[in-house]
Amino acid sequence: MLDLLTGDAQAFLTKTWASRVHVHHTEPAALTGLLGLADVDRLLTSSAIRTPAVRVARDGAVLPESGYTRGGSLAGRPLTGLVDPAKLLGLLDDGATVVLQGLQRYWPPLADLVAQLELELGHPCQANAYLTPPGAQGFAVHSDSHDVFVFQTHGTKLWEIDGAELLLEPGVVAYLPTGTPHAARAQESMSLHVTLGINQLTxxxxxxxxxxxxxxxxxxxxxxxxxxxxxxxxxxxxxxxxxxxxxxxxxxxxxxxxxxxxxxxLTSRPPRLAGSLVDRVALAALDRDTRLERRPGVPCVLEDADDRLRVLLGDRVLVVPARLRPALEEVARRDTLVPGDLEGVLDLPSAVVLCRRLVREGLLRIA
Structure with missing residues (x-):
C-alpha cells in the first residue's frame, strides 16, 4: 500500500527526507479509498466515537469539547466525551473544521498504511484527517514539530506552504519537513485531507x-x-x-x-490483529494448500538466542526452536504462501503446525 502513496517508496523517501517541500502525483483512487467522505460520515454520525479522537477548530482556535459532545451510559456505567452528531454538524455548517485524530488506531486502511510506513522509515507515525467546509480555514499559519505527508481524499484545498501556494486535490501528495510554515483553506466544496505525521527518532x-x-x-x-x-x-x-x-x-x-x-x-508497535477472530474459526481447515499472506505492516525479524530463535513481530517477541529458522526465513521473504511451500525445510505436518501458529500470532492471515 505504501507504493500507492509514494510511487517508488524507497526512492521517494530518500530524496525527500532532507529536502524542503516535495509534491508527488499518483492515481487518485490510490488515496481516496483510504478514507472517503462517506467513511468520515459514518464515523461521526453512526459510531460511538469520543474525544480525544475528535477535536474541532475554527478561525485558528480549538473549540471547547462541551460544544460538540454529550454524556451517555453503557451497561449502567457513565460515558463522557461522546460526539453529538447534531452539534458537530451544526459547527461544521458554521465554518468549523473537524479533526479526526489517531486514525491509525481505529481505521483499518490507514492503520495498514501507517504500519507499513513505520517499517519503511523506522520512525513512529500517526494519521489525522481534517474535514473543512467550503471556503473555511481551520488553523492559521503554523508549523509542526514533525515531518508530514498530506493528501486530499475529497474536494480541494489551497495550501500556503512556506510562502508559496499549492492546490491539493485527490492524487496529489505533499511532503512538508519539520518546521515548514503552512495553512490551508477549503475551496468551493467540502474538503477532506489526511496527514501522516512522522515523529522522528533522533x-x-x-x-x-x-x-x-x-x-x-x-x-x-x-x-x-x-x-x-x-x-x-x-x-x-x-x-x-x-x-x-x-x-x-x-x-x-x-x-x-x-x-x-x-x-x-520492533516490539513496541500497536498490535496488528484485524481479522484474527475470523482466521481462528478457519484454522481447523488449514491444510497444505491453504493460501496465506503476510499481514501488512507486521515485521518478521529473526534473532538467534542460543538454541532458540526470537521472532520480532512488531508488538512482541515470539520465541521458537532454532531449527525453525529456515522455514521462518522462507516465510519472511514471501508476501503469500501455502504451507506446502515449506516442505523443502519442514515435513508437511510441521509446516501446517507452524503456519497455524503464525496465523494465531498475527504474522500471517488466511487470504
Missing amino acids: WRALVERAVAEAVAQVPGTHLPAGYLQDPSVLTEGLAPHLAAVADAVRAQAPGAVAERQVRRF
Whole structure:
C-alpha cells in the first residue's frame, strides 16, 4: 500500500527526507479509498466515537469539547466525551473544521498504511484527517514539530506552504519537513485531507539512551554534607563516577546499541490483529494448500538466542526452536504462501503446525 502513496517508496523517501517541500502525483483512487467522505460520515454520525479522537477548530482556535459532545451510559456505567452528531454538524455548517485524530488506531486502511510506513522509515507515525467546509480555514499559519505527508481524499484545498501556494486535490501528495510554515483553506466544496505525521527518532535520543544505561550504574547515595562550604568534596567524589561513566560509554559496542534500538522499535508497535477472530474459526481447515499472506505492516525479524530463535513481530517477541529458522526465513521473504511451500525445510505436518501458529500470532492471515 505504501507504493500507492509514494510511487517508488524507497526512492521517494530518500530524496525527500532532507529536502524542503516535495509534491508527488499518483492515481487518485490510490488515496481516496483510504478514507472517503462517506467513511468520515459514518464515523461521526453512526459510531460511538469520543474525544480525544475528535477535536474541532475554527478561525485558528480549538473549540471547547462541551460544544460538540454529550454524556451517555453503557451497561449502567457513565460515558463522557461522546460526539453529538447534531452539534458537530451544526459547527461544521458554521465554518468549523473537524479533526479526526489517531486514525491509525481505529481505521483499518490507514492503520495498514501507517504500519507499513513505520517499517519503511523506522520512525513512529500517526494519521489525522481534517474535514473543512467550503471556503473555511481551520488553523492559521503554523508549523509542526514533525515531518508530514498530506493528501486530499475529497474536494480541494489551497495550501500556503512556506510562502508559496499549492492546490491539493485527490492524487496529489505533499511532503512538508519539520518546521515548514503552512495553512490551508477549503475551496468551493467540502474538503477532506489526511496527514501522516512522522515523529522522528533522533541521534540525540539514541545516544542519550546509551549514556543513561551507563549513568544507571552510578550509586544513588547522597552527596556529602558540607560541600557548599568545600566544593572540593564534590570534586573528589565526582571524578571517579564521571570516569566510570565515560569508560562504560566507551565500552558500549555501537552494533549492540543499534540492535537494542531495532528490538525496541520492533516490539513496541500497536498490535496488528484485524481479522484474527475470523482466521481462528478457519484454522481447523488449514491444510497444505491453504493460501496465506503476510499481514501488512507486521515485521518478521529473526534473532538467534542460543538454541532458540526470537521472532520480532512488531508488538512482541515470539520465541521458537532454532531449527525453525529456515522455514521462518522462507516465510519472511514471501508476501503469500501455502504451507506446502515449506516442505523443502519442514515435513508437511510441521509446516501446517507452524503456519497455524503464525496465523494465531498475527504474522500471517488466511487470504
